[in-house]
Amino acid sequence: MGTKAARDFYEVQRSQWRKSLLVFAGLILFYFLSIGLISLAVVASVGLFAAGPGLLSGPFLQKLLLAVLGMSVLIAVIHYLDARRFGAATIVKRLEAAPPEPSDRYHQQFANTVEEMRIASGLPAVKAYVIPSFTINSLALVERDGAAAVAVTEGLLADCTRDELQAVAAHELAHVSRGDAFYVTLVCSLANFLERIQAALEPADVPPEDRVAGGGRGGAPPILVYLAVAFSSFVMHFFSMLLSREREILADAAAAEISRNPAALARALYKAHLKSSFVGDFSLTYSPLFIVAPRLSSDEEESFFGRVFNSHPPLMKRVRLLARMANLEPANIIEQVWESQRLRTDARGLAHSSGERGKAVSALAPKGRPGNNCCPRCRKPLSDGFYEGVPVKSCPSCGGKLVDASHIGRILWRRELDFSPELLAKARRFREEFLSNPVKSRKSRGKAAGKLVCPACGYRLAARPYTYQYFIPVDKCLSCGQVWFDADELEILQILIEKKA
Numbered sequence: 001m002g003t004k005a006a007r008d009f010y011e012v013q014r015s016q017w018r019k020s021l022l023v024f025a026g027l028i029l030f031y032f033l034s035i036g037l038i039s040l041a042v043v044a045s046v047g048l049f050a051a052g053p054g055l056l057s058g059p060f061l062q063k064l065l066l067a068v069l070g071m072s073v074l075i076a077v078i079h080y081l082d083a084r085r086f087g088a089a090t091i092v093k094r095l096e097a098a099p100p101e102p103s104d105r106y107h108q109q110f111a112n113t114v115e116e117m118r119i120a121s122g123l124p125a126v127k128a129y130v131i132p133s134f135t136i137n138s139l140a141l142v143e144r145d146g147a148a149a150v151a152v153t154e155g156l157l158a159d160c161t162r163d164e165l166q167a168v169a170a171h172e173l174a175h176v177s178r179g180d181a182f183y184v185t186l187v188c189s190l191a192n193f194l195e196r197i198q199a200a201l202e203p204a205d206v207p208p209e210d211r212v213a214g215g216g217r218g219g220a221p222p223i224l225v226y227l228a229v230a231f232s233s234f235v236m237h238f239f240s241m242l243l244s245r246e247r248e249i250l251a252d253a254a255a256a257e258i259s260r261n262p263a264a265l266a267r268a269l270y271k272a273h274l275k276s277s278f279v280g281d282f283s284l285t286y287s288p289l290f291i292v293a294p295r296l297s298s299d300e301e302e303s304f305f306g307r308v309f310n311s312h313p314p315l316m317k318r319v320r321l322l323a324r325m326a327n328l329e330p331a332n333i334i335e336q337v338w339e340s341q342r343l344r345t346d347a348r349g350l351a352h353s354s355g356e357r358g359k360a361v362s363a364l365a366p367k368g369r370p371g372n373n374c375c376p377r378c379r380k381p382l383s384d385g386f387y388e389g390v391p392v393k394s395c396p397s398c399g400g401k402l403v404d405a406s407h408i409g410r411i412l413w414r415r416e417l418d419f420s421p422e423l424l425a426k427a428r429r430f431r432e433e434f435l436s437n438p439v440k441s442r443k444s445r446g447k448a449a450g451k452l453v454c455p456a457c458g459y460r461l462a463a464r465p466y467t468y469q470y471f472i473p474v475d476k477c478l479s480c481g482q483v484w485f486d487a488d489e490l491e492i493l494q495i496l497i498e499k500k501a
Contacts, residue, residue: 020186024080031072039068079193087189088143095280097129097151105389106157114150117169120258121177134413136272137279139289140172140181148176158414160268167255167265174254180247184288245313252318256325266322266333273315287311348418354399354487376452388414399487402455412497419495427495434471456482
């Protein structure tokens with residue numbers, strides 16, 4: 001008996017287009033029932049006060065049903081086309097996802113990994129996106145032009161090893177290969193249309209927690225807002241429940257076949273289980289998109305209703321199945337996670353304070369012009385380099401660093417470097433001197449005396465605390481968004497956030 005030949009990507013696409021017609025038919029049926037019931041209620045109400053001989057006659061009801069059908073088809077067409085054309089783009093925009101930056105080593109490794117898994121999967125071009133969230137999660141989309149896309153969070157890039165990243169990328173591409181990504185993107189994109197209708201009815205000047213009770217935007221009665229909320233919630237949950245939870249288990253199995261490493265995917269899932277996987281402001285309706293259901297904690301609902309309405313199978317069940325593929329026990333996977341964390345900690349480089357490093361550039365080196373890629377302190381030329389995988393410019397003379405403000409979060413989340421005892425002692429002294437007395441949480445007298453210029457654009461730097469939680473004194477450029485850290489300031493900030501001091 002011959003085996004069935006595997007379908008290529010284009011055959012899967014055609015199959016998913018046919019399946020999407022079922023979604024379109026479901027939309028028509030839903031709108032037909034909803035509008036029909038509302039229309040009959042209106043007709044019945046009018047009939048109580050102004051009953052006419054032909055109001056409930058057969059010809060009238062036939063015309064009413066035809067009108068309801070026509071309106072339902074029109075709204076379903078608009079809804080369906082809106083989801084197909086703008087759904088994936090709206091999701092990417094809401095996630096604030098962006099293509100990997102070639103200058104970031106972690107981003108470049110992710111782009112290379114996606115390309116490797118794309119070749120192993122036999123797929124055409126796949127886009128890669130990075131989500132600026134420090135939780136652990138990922139998702140696959142199919143965009144308007146039919147191109148597949150894989151997005152991962154910054155937290156996943158920071159916490160997962162290369163083989164775990166390969167397994168996660170293989171999982172998402174398995175959704176594309178199996179056709180799941182197209183269908184899930186379409187179903188979840190249906191929510192965008194309904195959410196815009198709901199937002200249009202909500203008041204513009206009332207806090208979100210009071211909007212439903214306060215009436216609609218433009219004077220819409222409160223009952224309309226209630227109906228919009230109930231209607232959109234019902235529709236979104238209805239279509240989300242149509243998605244099989246087993247698709248994640250099947251994608252896990254396909255990823256194990258593509259990456260040849262089921263244990264790596266199990267470790268990545270367990271790390272997501274340990275940490276928050278919540279991403280963005282998405283409702284639970286969007287959870288089928290993600291590799292792990294977005295939630296604020298790792299607690300899983302194991303009740304009957306949790307098993308019925310959850311979009312994913314229990315995460316530890318997936319870990320057990322993957323461990324079985326690797327001829328391991330779940331306890332072995334957990335041990336591997338903690339062992340890999342220990343090895344990564346042991347492999348961290350050691351960052352020394354400026355006093356330990358000494359001066360690398362002679363004081364006789366020529367000084368440059370302010371703002372011309374020169375240190376704002378000593379005006380020595382800045383050198384390009386990497387810090388925690390992020391491109392930075394540093395002064396080899398005084399040890400200061402120029403960092404793009406949008407990259408600082410990545411530095412604080414990643415764990416490539418450990419810190420020398422002198423740096424730890426400096427951080428403790430800073431905590432005692434500054435954090436214990438917020439009045440002193442400003443630039444020191446010597447720093448405030450000079451007028452510093454941004455090395456990137458030549459604009460005046462402003463002395464500010466990094467945040468009002470961490471009063472590390474830094475110099476911020478309000479023009480181009482660069483931040484200047486004097487010697488050891490960035491390291492002290494890392495130590496305080498990692499709570500090592």
